[in-house]
Amino acid sequence: MKITIISVGKIKEKFFTEAIKEYIKRLSKYCKFIEEIVPDERADESFSPAEIEQVKIKEGQKILNKIPKNSYVIVLDINGAQLSSEAFAEKLNTFGIEGISDITFIIGGSNGLWKEVIKSADFNLSFSKMTFPHQLFKVILLEQIYRAFKINSGETYHK
Numbered sequence: 001m002k003i004t005i006i007s008v009g010k011i012k013e014k015f016f017t018e019a020i021k022e023y024i025k026r027l028s029k030y031c032k033f034i035e036e037i038v039p040d041e042r043a044d045e046s047f048s049p050a051e052i053e054q055v056k057i058k059e060g061q062k063i064l065n066k067i068p069k070n071s072y073v074i075v076l077d078i079n080g081a082q083l084s085s086e087a088f089a090e091k092l093n094t095f096g097i098e099g100i101s102d103i104t105f106i107i108g109g110s111n112g113l114w115k116e117v118i119k120s121a122d123f124n125l126s127f128s129k130m131t132f133p134h135q136l137f138k139v140i141l142l143e144q145i146y147r148a149f150k151i152n153s154g155e156t157y158h159k
Helices: 014-027 049-066 085-097 115-120 134-152
Strands: 002-008 032-038 072-082 102-107 123-126
Touching (some): 002 049, 014 032, 032 049, 049 115, 072 115, 102 134
Parallel strands (some): 002 032, 072 102, 072 123
16 A cells, blocks of 8 residues: 655654654555655735635645545545544555555645645545644654554554
């Protein structure tokens, strides 16, 4: 299985980058992993809603250009379906059974995702109604993907 994560903005905090590296290393046992980072657009606090929308459009166009052809796209969206870790693991397992071997997860930037990116998704997933910093969320997503592989392999880690 090939898993791609497309996210907006470079992560500057060393503790996040170290956690991301660790989970990528752990995932290498289970899948081919690709990380795509889209540069974030400048957005001042003083930007109007229309200017923020333009930022989301620019970032969204870059995201859409990075999605691999024939990949199953999962957008991380606060309004998406909420799954338990076990249900998420089952979903990934079902993909393999159905012959879906290329999955792309999309994490938006601090202003959210352009509506066209959300519309392009095959599945919208929410981890919570809470808002998380996108840097932290990449760590959370990687951990849940790793946990799913461990659950599906019947290995300890899950509890």
